[in-house]
Amino acid sequence: MLEKIAKLVTKYPMKMIFVGVVIFLVLLVGITKVELKTGNETLIQTDTSEYIDNFNYQTEFGSDPIIVLYKGDGYNDLFTVENMAYMNELEEKLSYYDEIFTINSPVSLVKEFAGKSADQYETALLELSNGLEDVSVNLQTMSELLASNANTDDIDTTLNQLTIAVNSMIDGQENLGIGVTNLISSYATFSTQILTVTDSITIVINDLSTDPSLNDQVTMLTTANNQLISMANQMSTISNDSQALPMITTNTIAGLQNIILGLTGMIDNQVLVTSQIAMLSDNLSMIASNLHLMSTNLLMIHDNFNVLTSSIPTEQSTLDMMIYDETGEVRSTFESFTIDEEYMMFLVILDGEVSNEIKGNIIDTIKESLEEQGLADITLVSGKPVLDMSIKTAMMDSMQSMMGLSALIMIGVLLIVFRVKWRLLPLGIILVAVIATIGIMGWLNIGLTLVSMAVFPVLIGLGIDYAIQFQSRYTEELAGGSNNE
Amino acid sequence: MNNKNNSKEAITKTIRKSAPAILTALIATALGLLSLYISPVPMIQDFGKMLTIGMIVSFIVALLILLPVLFVRDYFFHIENKKKKTKKSNKFENIMNKITKTVLKFKYIILVLAIGSAALGVYYDQKVGVETDIETFMPQDTQELLDIRELREIIGSTEQLSIVYSSYDIYTDDNLDWIVDITNNLQSEFPDEIIKVKSISSVLNQLTTEHLTPNLVTNLTKNLPAEQLKMLVNEDATKGVIIVSINDLESDELETFIENLKIYLDNSITNMDVTVTGQAVIDVEMITALTTGRYTITLVGMALVFIGLLIIYRNPLKAIIPLIPISLIVGWSGAIMYLYDLKYTPLTATLGAMIIGIGTEYTILIMERYFEEKQKTIYTNDAIVITLSKMGKPIIVSALTTIGGFSALVISDFEILSNFGIMTLVNISLALLSTIIVMPAVLSIQGSIVSLFHRKKV
Numbered sequence: 001m002l003e004k005i006a007k008l009v010t011k012y013p014m015k016m017i018f019v020g021v022v023i024f025l026v027l028l029v030g031i032t033k034v035e036l037k038t039g040n041e042t043l044i045q046t047d048t049s050e051y052i053d054n055f056n057y058q059t060e061f062g063s064d065p066i067i068v069l070y071k072g073d074g075y076n077d078l079f080t081v082e083n084m085a086y087m088n089e090l091e092e093k094l095s096y097y098d099e100i101f102t103i104n105s106p107v108s109l110v111k112e113f114a115g116k117s118a119d120q121y122e123t124a125l126l127e128l129s130n131g132l133e134d135v136s137v138n139l140q141t142m143s144e145l146l147a148s149n150a151n152t153d154d155i156d157t158t159l160n161q162l163t164i165a166v167n168s169m170i171d172g173q174e175n176l177g178i179g180v181t182n183l184i185s186s187y188a189t190f191s192t193q194i195l196t197v198t199d200s201i202t203i204v205i206n207d208l209s210t211d212p213s214l215n216d217q218v219t220m221l222t223t224a225n226n227q228l229i230s231m232a233n234q235m236s237t238i239s240n241d242s243q244a245l246p247m248i249t250t251n252t253i254a255g256l257q258n259i260i261l262g263l264t265g266m267i268d269n270q271v272l273v274t275s276q277i278a279m280l281s282d283n284l285s286m287i288a289s290n291l292h293l294m295s296t297n298l299l300m301i302h303d304n305f306n307v308l309t310s311s312i313p314t315e316q317s318t319l320d321m322m323i324y325d326e327t328g329e330v331r332s333t334f335e336s337f338t339i340d341e342e343y344m345m346f347l348v349i350l351d352g353e354v355s356n357e358i359k360g361n362i363i364d365t366i367k368e369s370l371e372e373q374g375l376a377d378i379t380l381v382s383g384k385p386v387l388d389m390s391i392k393t394a395m396m397d398s399m400q401s402m403m404g405l406s407a408l409i410m411i412g413v414l415l416i417v418f419r420v421k422w423r424l425l426p427l428g429i430i431l432v433a434v435i436a437t438i439g440i441m442g443w444l445n446i447g448l449t450l451v452s453m454a455v456f457p458v459l460i461g462l463g464i465d466y467a468i469q470f471q472s473r474y475t476e477e478l479a480g481g482s483n484n485e
Numbered sequence: 486m487n488n489k490n491n492s493k494e495a496i497t498k499t500i501r502k503s504a505p506a507i508l509t510a511l512i513a514t515a516l517g518l519l520s521l522y523i524s525p526v527p528m529i530q531d532f533g534k535m536l537t538i539g540m541i542v543s544f545i546v547a548l549l550i551l552l553p554v555l556f557v558r559d560y561f562f563h564i565e566n567k568k569k570k571t572k573k574s575n576k577f578e579n580i581m582n583k584i585t586k587t588v589l590k591f592k593y594i595i596l597v598l599a600i601g602s603a604a605l606g607v608y609y610d611q612k613v614g615v616e617t618d619i620e621t622f623m624p625q626d627t628q629e630l631l632d633i634r635e636l637r638e639i640i641g642s643t644e645q646l647s648i649v650y651s652s653y654d655i656y657t658d659d660n661l662d663w664i665v666d667i668t669n670n671l672q673s674e675f676p677d678e679i680i681k682v683k684s685i686s687s688v689l690n691q692l693t694t695e696h697l698t699p700n701l702v703t704n705l706t707k708n709l710p711a712e713q714l715k716m717l718v719n720e721d722a723t724k725g726v727i728i729v730s731i732n733d734l735e736s737d738e739l740e741t742f743i744e745n746l747k748i749y750l751d752n753s754i755t756n757m758d759v760t761v762t763g764q765a766v767i768d769v770e771m772i773t774a775l776t777t778g779r780y781t782i783t784l785v786g787m788a789l790v791f792i793g794l795l796i797i798y799r800n801p802l803k804a805i806i807p808l809i810p811i812s813l814i815v816g817w818s819g820a821i822m823y824l825y826d827l828k829y830t831p832l833t834a835t836l837g838a839m840i841i842g843i844g845t846e847y848t849i850l851i852m853e854r855y856f857e858e859k860q861k862t863i864y865t866n867d868a869i870v871i872t873l874s875k876m877g878k879p880i881i882v883s884a885l886t887t888i889g890g891f892s893a894l895v896i897s898d899f900e901i902l903s904n905f906g907i908m909t910l911v912n913i914s915l916a917l918l919s920t921i922i923v924m925p926a927v928l929s930i931q932g933s934i935v936s937l938f939h940r941k942k943v
Binding site: 002003005006009010013014016017020037040041042043044045046048050051053054056057060061062063064067069101102103104108109112332333336339343345349380381382383384386387389390391394395398402403405406409410412413414417418421422425426429430432433434436437440441444446447449450451452454455457458459460461462463464465466467468469470471472473474477478 | 491493499501505540543556559619643692761764767768774879888889897
């Protein structure tokens with residue numbers, strides 16, 4: 001065996017070096033397949049109950065949280081509309097990561113509340129619309145009645161009923177006015193956003209239409225785009241139409257109040273002039289048609305309601321209504337996100353076994369977002385995943401510089417102690433061996449772990465021995481051999 | 486041409502003479518490292534696997550690439566031999582000569598002292614502590630470390646355990662009572678360890694003071710934010726979790742606490758499946774596995790090397806000799822750790838196996854050369870002195886290069902790595918010392934025993 005190797009080396013040295021280089025290149029490809037493993041599967045064996053329990057737990061409930069801490073001076077400084085908007089922005093940026101199990105923060109609670117009130121609002125809209133329609137019909141009937149029976153005796157009762165009806169209408173109008181204002185602005189924004197999208201689609205369509213083979217696709221796209229545009233226009237119309245709505249309600253309220261005044265006066269005086277009644281009838285009829293129009297508009301808003309996502313309040317007063325209860329105390333659900341009225345927490349819970357790359361991206365996204373918002377100084381991003389990540393990256397960096405350093409030290413050592421020709425050759429040989437080893441690990445699917453990063457300096461130190469032994473023995477034999485002494 | 490024949494002859498001789506010794510050394514090293522494979526920690530297994538592969542590759546590359554390169558150099562390009570070098574190495578050989586002769590004079594004293602001190606070291610090694618707090622391993626001025634300490638300062642805890650309970654329906658009267666009971670009483674049961682307990686019942690208790698009944702819970706949970714609920718109970722209401730925030734404990738304290746917590750939960754009355762889990766449990770499991778297994782790994786390493794050598798040499802004496810000087814190091818290294826108040830870390834715990842792998846390489850090279858020299862002379866001690874003076878240099882060079890590689894670790898700002906680096910340097914120096922001082926003594930005594938045998942036989 002040994003003789004054969006010796007013959008091989010002396011007869012075909014160039015071929016051996018060549019074959020060696022080829023094998024080395026093949027192994028080099030393996031390096032691209034090397035995986036960095038840092039999950040729990042590198043810490044304990046996957047068939048232990050501890051591993052399985054933890055795995056099941058993390059699949060069901062996520063893993064340890066990343067905690068973002070907002071510093072502030074009291075609740076007033078923490079639960080601000082601005083902070084909520086910042087948090088909301090952060091939450092939206094993070095929503096692109098499927099690896100996040102859940103995000104828990106005051107703003108998600110606020111949204112939850114807003115979502116619930118939006119539901120209630122939606123139902124209320126429908127009711128209001130129906131109610132208005134009813135009132136409108138009633139008023140119309142009443143107006144006709146008044147006109148035809150200008151001289152009836154039981155006008156008192158009618159008037160009284162009318163007063164009550166008008167009063168309840170005033171209440172309804174006031175409620176309506178508040179809600180409608182918020183809605184309108186959302187519609188306008190949404191419409192503009194859609195139009196921006198359709199603009200870009202139009203550009204794409206123009207580009208595509210130069211290619212006749214894409215005719216079908218272009219037609220389909222155009223149709224879809226037109227639909228989008230008409231939807232956006234529709235929404236814009238609603239928004240514009242509705243601009244007047246709050247005005248209408250205010251006007252209507254004033255009108256209604258006048259009517260009540262008039263009615264009351266009429267009841268008191270008991271003096272009824274037919275012409276006045278006729279005028280009242282006309283007025284009522286006009287209000288009725290106004291109300292009918294409003295009802296139709298409201299119905300339209302309701303039909304489009306689902307395109308609106310619940311948004312966070314932009315008014316501090318609205319937000320305060322959600323945060324504080326009737327007695328002015330912070331609601332306990334919100335309180336659980338604060339510490340000593342000084343800090344507010346934003347928790348990001350990751351799925352189990354999220355890769356380092358994604359984990360790092362998520363942490364970076366959070367930090368960058370805080371930086372952009374100018375909150376970097378008053379926030380703290382930490383938690384076990386953040387610490388783990390920093391250990392891992394720091395260790396990788398440390399390892400890389402250490403591998404370089406050990407090669408450098410080795411040059412020094414070889415220059416001093418290994419006094420033969422080509423004394424640095426063993427270092428070259430061992431570096432080839434180390435790289436080949438990484439390649440083999442890639443082909444054999446053995447992952448790189450944190451501990452195996454420590455392998456490289458160790459391997460350089462240990463493996464170089466063989467090369468040195470061979471080279472020094474060879475030099476010794478070449479110089480005359482041990483037998484001659 | 487003379488030069489060409491010379492190189493040809495030199496290559497053949499090198500391969501014939503040193504390849505078997507180096508191969509044996511490789512096998513011994515690989516076997517020692519292979520003992521890391523019995524570690525229950527996959528990361529350490531991979532470390533062992535990778536080192537073993539790396540060593541084998543290094544051998545193959547040295548044999549099949551380095552030698553052809555050297556051969557090509559000398560065969561095709563004529564190079565004159567330098568004479569200077571031999572003079573210097575003669576000086577060195579003289580020193581080694583003297584050292585070895587002195588050692589041989591006091592071989593018994595040396596052996597007794599060595600074994601005695603090693604035994605003492607093993608005794609003190611038991612008292613060496615174990616560092617298991619991961620946060621002490623990294624550079625202490627890392628921003629993230631400072632951050633998490635600040636966070637811990639503010640919110641009290643960043644560590645958490647999870648008690649998972651599961652049943653076909655967790656919202657039955659009995660189950661709810663259990664959840665409420667555990668949630669409310671756990672903290673008073675473990676006041677030193679637990680900071681806060683959170684579960685579905687603690688959240689619902691913020692909404693109502695009434696006794697939780699299945700109906701009430703079903704109604705109340707409808708009003709809870711889904712994102713919050715999701716962390717505590719799953720959608721089908723078959724699994725729930727009690728999140729226990731705990732103080733930052735050291736691994737052994739944490740282990741005891743987890744044990745006690747498990748016992749406490751076992752004694753509570755419920756039909757549900759209850760498990761304690763969380764990242765902390767995994768960490769504890771790993772760290773105990775890493776540190777408690779170190780004697781087993783070292784012993785298995787020794788056994789493997791012995792068996793391997795026995796198979797190669799088919800001679801128990803030859804199989805045990807290289808192991809004697811090296812096994813002493815385990816004791817000495819323990820003593821040094823005790824003297825300098827160092828603690829075992831997960832990495833240094835693997836040192837035993839590693840030093841057996843590394844150290845036996847030196848002793849095997851010495852032994853092989855000794856038996857080679859023994860062929861030429863009848864005097865055991867002469868053979869030993871020649872061996873040491875010839876092999877002393879390559880071994881010191883080899884140790885120095887190994888130290889060179891490892892010393893990069895010492896400079897690392899990771900304490901776990903620098904600590905590992907320091908201890909490997911210490912161990913390799915000890916291995917070198919043991920090879921030069923103890924190995925000749927062992928060989929000489931072995932020689933006398935063997936010759937005694939022969940005389941008796943004849």
